[in-house]
Amino acid sequence: MSEFQVDENGYYGQFGGAYIPELLYPNVKELEDNYLEIINSEAFQKEYLYLLKQYVGRPTPLYYAPNLSDKYGAHIYLKREDLNHTGAHKINNTIGQILIAKHLGKKRIIAETGAGQHGVATATVCALMNLECIVFMGEVDIKRQSPNVARMQMLGAEVVAATSGSKTLKDATNEAIRDWIQHPEETYYLIGSVVGPHPYPDMVARLQAIISEEIKWQLKEQTGKENPDTIIACVGGGSNAAGAFYHYMDDKEVQLVAVEAAGLGIDTGESAATSQLGEVGVIHGSKTILIQDEYGQIVEPYSISAGLDYPGVGPLHAHLFETKRGTFLNATDQEALDAAFELTKLEGIIPALESSHALAVLGKMDLQKDQVIVINLSGRGDKDLETYITELGKRQARGDE
């Protein structure tokens, strides 16, 4: 078995597991006992792939970016997850999990969301399947991502503000877990990333693995090459990176680059670069690397991007980091903004702020001219327009073009 797949106890190396109160044990156990059988069933695969094709719009293009390639002197391809229905890779996972929830007979769906992308993707599949949907979102995120709040409400979801702690993704997750504890029987918790207790990290990685499955044949079709040299993806919890890396984890000649949000800078105290600032610990039911103080209190992270503003990282990524299979880089708020403006101008694509972090490391890497790089463009920038308008104003005031 691959050393990058979860073991029979739910661990990736020393990371993962299920560190949950007894109150959640039956729910998690039910999922653990059933998820593989459901995912591997013919009926599930048929419906999942049908919906991904006809509803989500897959396969998403693998686009050779000529101008970006010229600028950085390498062959750069963009995996266009931004073209998915609802604007990001998140829907690959929600389509899969809603089918699992239906199979388990659950009627009430809860989810957490940071930027709102996962919330929208969950509200969307709940509308599609006619299931009750409650989305927990940090009060701070509700303010900075108001269009997504309206989208969720229009889709019929109830958006509940998480008002504890830093009022961001971490706290939205705490509130969702609490809700699940209080409604154990009829509720399905649809987690949006490769985080949480086993089997969530593995289940979500499998549902996002369609990304690298497509990259494999698309790259072959376009270049004749089996593998790219490098894959770059941003990491908050790490679901888009898990999907983009999934089918390459054992191909050690493929460099896997995970890009974390440095916020204002790694050493400023305002950062979300977990691998650089974190220590081994437990968050949201999983043993992983997280940003914490000497007493194990979880530190509130910071990033301009709500989707990367998370103090932990999925256990698979902690394992990729510890084993050095993954290369962990980071980008600051400003570097991400600059990368977003650069891609928009060079290729006519406005990326999400999260994905802009992945683009931002191109200038920090030592690239070869025949190097084939795939960047997972996990989402589109519509939701970040307000931030981009502010940046545009600054640029205009400075007299940039």
Place this chain on the structure above:
Amino acid sequence: MSKLTQLFKEKPNRLCSVYFTSGYPQLNDTVSVIKGLEAAGIDFLEVGLPYSDPMADGPTIQESSAIALKNGINLDVIFKQLEEIKNQVNIPLIAMGYFNQMVRYGSEKFCEKCQSVGIETLVLPDMPMIEYEKTYKAMFAKYGLSNVFLITPQTSEERIRKIDEMTDAFIYVVASSSITGAKGSISEKQIAYFNRIKSYNLKSTLIAGFGISSKDTFDTVCEHVNGAIIGSAFVKYVGANGVNTINGFVKEIIG
């Protein structure tokens, strides 16, 4: 024999325990709360170790924890506070916190400190059984610590029996599918659940928690299990009234 085992031998029913948040409402209230509760006749105490992300707790305990952390509480301060009154406290002390706190502090060092300040039992609601069996059972034993597991209305009989076998303190019977701090009375459904557990004839003492907030709920629960833990209701009380009238709060419940 541990103080707790001794207590259970002497008093098999109507055991009353209180959970309090260390360092709340004021940093140094830990000491007055412990002394006050012992004087008021509480049988044993749950010393809450405030955590930033208390998954199994409701808003009352989370908010009190956030305030305590802001007050400057941490494990070293708590151990120091307990050390100071070690010789003045006779009732058993249990520490309740989260797994990450112990691991980050250094599990062995944590256990050693607990033992030295007189804590003899731990409740870490998010510690998986597999970790306990693999690593912590032996470590806790080395420092004379016993571990408490929780069971809920959804816990299977097989698992309850396994927990009963592994338990040398008591089983923490979560009275409802709920986070701490739930309100209301004890329902027929909960009583049926208590009776189902009783019918298993377990060897362990059964203490109920989560949602015990008044004389009424305490009395009802004690008809079915050996005792109960009052948590959020007490935290709310000291938050509003301070630490000087604890006696009144306790008498109201245990008479």
